[in-house]
Amino acid sequence: MASQFLFLALIAITCSIALATDPSSLQDFCVADPVRSVPVNGLVCKDPRFVEANDFSFSGLHLAGNTSNTVGSHVTSVNVAQIAGLNTLGISIARIDYAPWGVNSPHTHPRASEVLTVLEGSLQVGFITSHPENRLITKILHVGDVFxxxxxxxxxxxxxxxxxxxxxxxLSSQNPGVITIANAVFGSNPDISSDVLTRTFQVDKDTIYNFQSRF
Known part of the structure; x- marks a missing residue:
C-alpha cells in the first residue's frame, strides 16, 4: 500500500510540473507566423522551409532603457512578439533598467514565474503571498544575486x-503577460465604478477620481 501511495504521489508531482509552464513543443521548433490569424492557444507555426536565423535572434539588450518616467524604470521585453522562434518554447527574457530610487511597480505575470538576476546596482525586491496571509517576502539584492x-x-x-x-x-512563458496593479485598477478601460473603488479602498470619490486621472 505504501509503495502504491508513493507511486501515485510521484505521478501527481510529475503531472503538476508538466502543467506548470507553456505546453511542450512536439517538433524542433514552431516559429510564429504573424501573417496567419488562425485562433489558437499561442501562434500558428511558420512553414519550416522559410525559417531563418533572424527568427531566433534579437538585438538590443545591451541598450539601456529610458527611465525618465514617473516610476523611474523601463522594461525591455524579449518574448514571442520580438523573437518568433520562442513560440511554444515556454521561455522569454527581459532587461529592467532603474533610475536612482526608481521602482518596477507592483505587478503580476499571470502565466510565468520569474528569475531575476542583478547586473548592476542594488535592489530591494519582494513578493506577497496569497490571501489570507498576504505575507511580504523581501530581500536586498546586490550584483550577481538571484531572486x-x-x-x-x-x-x-x-x-x-x-x-x-x-x-x-x-520568465517561464513565451508570453508571460503583465498586470501592473495601479494601472489596472485606476487605468482600466472603461473605468471601474467609483462606488466599487471607494468601498474597496475606504476613501472618498474625489480621491478615486484623482487617482484615475493619473492613469
Missing amino acids: VFPVGLLHFQRNIGYGNAVAIAA
Missing part, C-alpha cells in the same frame, strides 16, 4: 542606490 518570483504573485523591485541599476529577468 525568484513565483507565478501569479504580486511582486516589485526598487533601486535603493544613488546610481542606476540593471537586472535581467528570465
